[in-house]
Amino acid sequence: MSPCSIETLQHQQQRNYVVGYALTSKKVKSFLRPKLEGLARNKGISFVPIDQNRPLSDQGPFDIVLHKMTGREWRQILEEYRQTHPKVLVLDPPDAIKHLQNRQSMLQCVADMNLFEFYGKVGVPRQLVIKSDASSIPDLVAEAGLRLPLVAKPLINDGSAKSHELSLAYDQYSLQKLEPPLVLQEFVNHGGVLFKVFIVGEAIKVVRRFSLPNVTKRDLLSNVGVYRFPRVSRAAASADDVDLDPSVAELPPWPLLERLAKELCQRLGLRLFNLDIIREHGTRDHYYIIDINYFPGYGKMPGYEQMFTDFFLSLMQQNP
Numbered sequence: 001m002s003p004c005s006i007e008t009l010q011h012q013q014q015r016n017y018v019v020g021y022a023l024t025s026k027k028v029k030s031f032l033r034p035k036l037e038g039l040a041r042n043k044g045i046s047f048v049p050i051d052q053n054r055p056l057s058d059q060g061p062f063d064i065v066l067h068k069m070t071g072r073e074w075r076q077i078l079e080e081y082r083q084t085h086p087k088v089l090v091l092d093p094p095d096a097i098k099h100l101q102n103r104q105s106m107l108q109c110v111a112d113m114n115l116f117e118f119y120g121k122v123g124v125p126r127q128l129v130i131k132s133d134a135s136s137i138p139d140l141v142a143e144a145g146l147r148l149p150l151v152a153k154p155l156i157n158d159g160s161a162k163s164h165e166l167s168l169a170y171d172q173y174s175l176q177k178l179e180p181p182l183v184l185q186e187f188v189n190h191g192g193v194l195f196k197v198f199i200v201g202e203a204i205k206v207v208r209r210f211s212l213p214n215v216t217k218r219d220l221l222s223n224v225g226v227y228r229f230p231r232v233s234r235a236a237a238s239a240d241d242v243d244l245d246p247s248v249a250e251l252p253p254w255p256l257l258e259r260l261a262k263e264l265c266q267r268l269g270l271r272l273f274n275l276d277i278i279r280e281h282g283t284r285d286h287y288y289i290i291d292i293n294y295f296p297g298y299g300k301m302p303g304y305e306q307m308f309t310d311f312f313l314s315l316m317q318q319n320p
């Protein structure tokens with residue numbers, strides 16, 4: 001080994017890395033748990049809270065900035081900080097995250113991806129954006145040829161409770177009751193189970209979660225109206241340990257998930273996100289991506305502490 005590489009090695013061994021974080025108190029509680037802090041500390045990584053009321057450049061110095069905050073002001077602060085501190089890795093760039101804060105632009109890159117026939121067909125459900133004027137919705141839906149039932153989702157996905165208030169609409173007339181701006185998405189039967197694919201840099205983990213049950217033709221004939229439904233798939237209880245119909249439970253093929261994760265990381269410019277994927281009921285390989293979330297509930301993902309420690313270590317090796 002050359003003296004130079006010995007020096008680099010010693011430098012790496014001595015160097016401590018600081019991850020500054022700007023997260024909600026709820027996120028701190030669910031994510032920054034003692035096990036993660038312990039594992040990271042053993043590798044020389046420490047976590048330091050960012051005070052949003054003080055200039056960022058007066059704090060730190062940081063090697064990495066981890067954040068999940070919304071708002072234009074915070075975005076500007078971070079963008080400016082990125083320009084003046086090019087050596088600090090901001091996870092992730094605020095402009096890239098903004099892309100996920102609108103349910104139309106969120107799925108646009110999946111639609112552009114062209115992953116047809118690669119271990120299965122991957123697409124997004126047909127959807128229509130309604131910016132205003134609820135009274136025009138029935139006609140717009142008819143013109144677009146969207147099939148009922150429809151899932152109505154607030155267009156803006158800013159992390160507020162309201163942005164997660166979704167409803168299922170069974171008939172065309174009742175669509176007038178909805179409150180734009182929203183996205184109307186065709187409901188795809190998928191056997192009541194979805195796949196949450198968590199991405200942390202290059203690592204992937206997939207879990208099953210409960211979801212909305214299938215809607216039968218008879219349900220459609222016997223129901224009218226618009227029904228709000230709760231955040232079914234957020235429950236910590238996963239569908240992984242339950243006896244399920246194997247055709248519903250079978251995970252999407254690994255090569256497909258790898259390809260999807262890699263392409264989406266590149267296209268979105270993000271390293272920390274998850275995807276909600278469903279498989280159309282009665283098919284073996286027709287998949288739909290219905291949601292993408294920035295910095296999701298990793299705390300519910302088994303083994304996330306090791307995954308994040310490895311992720312931070314790999315970032316450090318890239319930036320010694």
Ligand SMILES: Nc1ncnc2c1ncn2[C@@H]1O[C@H](COP(=O)(O)OP(=O)(O)OP(=O)(O)O)[C@@H](O)[C@H]1O
Nearest residue numbers: 125151164185186187188211212233234290291293
């Ligand atoms: N097109 C669809 N077809 C079938 N079910 C759907 C569809 N869209 C949403 N769902 C169901 O509704 C749930 C919530 O939808 P979605 O994931 O888009 O909302 P969200 O509020 O962004 O959720 P999250 O808590 O994951 O951020 C999904 O987990 C799934 O159970």
Ligand SMILES: O=P(O)(O)O[C@H]1[C@H](OP(=O)(O)O)[C@@H](OP(=O)(O)O)[C@@H](O)[C@@H](O)[C@@H]1OP(=O)(O)O
Nearest residue numbers: 027030158159160233234293294295296297298
């Ligand atoms: O609260 P949880 O731990 O469940 O995490 C949820 C997270 O809330 P948090 O960021 O406030 O923690 C949500 O973020 P916002 O859209 O509200 O910004 C969203 O990403 C959900 O998909 C996450 O649930 P998951 O999909 O991972 O089950």
Ligand SMILES: [Mg+2]
Nearest residue numbers: 233276291292
């Ligand atoms: Mg979701």
Ligand SMILES: [Mg+2]
Nearest residue numbers: 157291292293
């Ligand atoms: Mg979401």
